[in-house]
Amino acid sequence: MTEPITPEPVEAPPPESLMERPHPATPIIKGWIALVGLVFIFGRDFLENLGKSEQPFGWGSLRFIGIMLGGYVLVTAVVGYFSWRFTRFVIDDRQVRIEHNFIQHNSDKVPFTKIQSVDVVQPFAARLLGLAQLRIDVGAGSGKTIEYLTRARAYQMRDYLVARAHGQQVTVEESVTRRATADALHDLATDEHVLLRVPVQRLVLAAVLSSGFLITLVLSILTIGGLTWFRQFGGMVGVIPLVTGLFGIISRDVVKQWNFSLVRSGQALKVSRGMTSLVSQTLPTNRIQGLQIVQHQAWRPFGIYRVKMDVLGYGGGDEGEGASDVLLPAGTWPEVELAIDAVWPGFRLADIELHGVDRKVRKLHPFIWKSYRWGRNADVAVAMNGGFVHETKIVHHARVQSVHLMAGPIQRRMGLADVQLDTTAGLLSTCHLFELDEQLARRLVLEEMDLCRAARARDAERAALDALPAPSTAWIPRTNAGHTPYWG
């Protein structure tokens, strides 16, 4: 009983991190965005039901809608105020933590090494007030959002997080002082330069000539023509969804990609785009699993291509606002090569010898057999196929998860087989080498494993080089504006 009570060995608590609150205008912006969204949905619904409603549209229903909207805005504003009041975050030298303590208590801690990319998104309302959202993508789930910060603060935090995500040991102050912002409005620092910009005319041309747009347009014209011919003007309402679809394509391919520019920023790449909402997206080049070059049939005479990338964690929910998998929305071939070179310095698609498939494939695919091509070197596998949309997929061997050799009954009779390379689940996630000779296909599959291993080993070396602190490493031979060549 008299034994002295030895106090529990208490670890010295780490110095309390300074928690910050988002900008006080946050609830107003949130309320505004909710209102715009609601009006948009109601408006579309209203237009589509225009012909169907039996009662004539009167002032009574307008007042009802007005009261509904007013109530909704009030509720959103109150909820928004409290959720702002109880939201705190900290980004410092040790951690990223976001806490929401309204009704549901929830604390997110993001390890620096798990950050896949960081985007700064400015919806129209926020842009007017000079505020921005910080989105931290972690490759799983929907990512973490801090909304809203002042624009400059969001950019600073973005730069810091991206540096940490690349494995550099920098402090917040270092990161902030190192960056001398040349042009805050366009998010361009002094050490950055613009690789390419996409002119708006070309965006419009590409959107209008894309297969989806052309098909919808032809359908609309046929419907309108048919209805006029048979004097069935009441059915015109049926055209509204088609027209909405056309606007959807324009919105996705033109409005959201407006002023698209690709910027080299030290080790990272940045995309900024958008007409109403402005998005500044950081592309984690070391997380890009594969690339896809797409060319719609009607783009061929104009030589327009689109480049998409497969990034771990993308391709999920909200594609509109933040992360998008478009590396180049509409570009000429030299621009495509430039974009690919920015992602994988030193790699040129033209260096890879492409092989066609055997003539006997003609019987299986009479129209597009000539478009099947494949190629491979020590670093990548390339596969092409045609049809309405010409696709070229490039997969890096170091990113391949598994390989399949596949053949159906007809293919086996003809001595053909497909090869499939899987990368992590994403938009492109598989690369098919179609209709190869079966012995060749088997050889490719068995050799692929050795190629993957070798490529991974080189990749690990490169990652070790990249993890060194960036500024004071003049003794490491570097090319391409401070980027170690990927294809060593």
Add this chain to the structure above:
Amino acid sequence: MDTFAAPVDVWKPLSPNYLKMKRLMVLLVWGIELTAASIALGWFHRWWAGVALAVASVLWIFYRWHRQGRVYRIWGYAERETDLYIREGLLQRTLTVVPYGRMQVVTVNSGPIERKYGLATVTLETASAGTDATIPGLPTAEADALRERLSELGEQQAVGL
């Protein structure tokens, strides 16, 4: 040379009990359904229609029974130093290669009927949705041993995404 031959020596087969189980399932599932259908057809429609369906059913069940043997012989797996190879599929034939270092999770699964036959299913998950690598019908002890080997090799050779 056969396109789908094993990379080394021969494919390791599944347990013969797996074939027995699959054949029992054919008898049970098709047998019960088709018997009921034949009786119903003979009772409510014409007796000879029921008999005709019964004859066709016997042929069909025999075909399915026979086919299970061919499917079973296609199944096989092989382990090499760094990768696991799996062959499957009678019509759409597939040879899957998964590097041990890419495996995220290795699961051993056994349902009530499988347990009755002393069988277990080994499933490999990677970070890719396309990698659906499953080895069904291994004897329980072999499945556990395989899982241990794969997990250990996977840890040794683990690589980042």
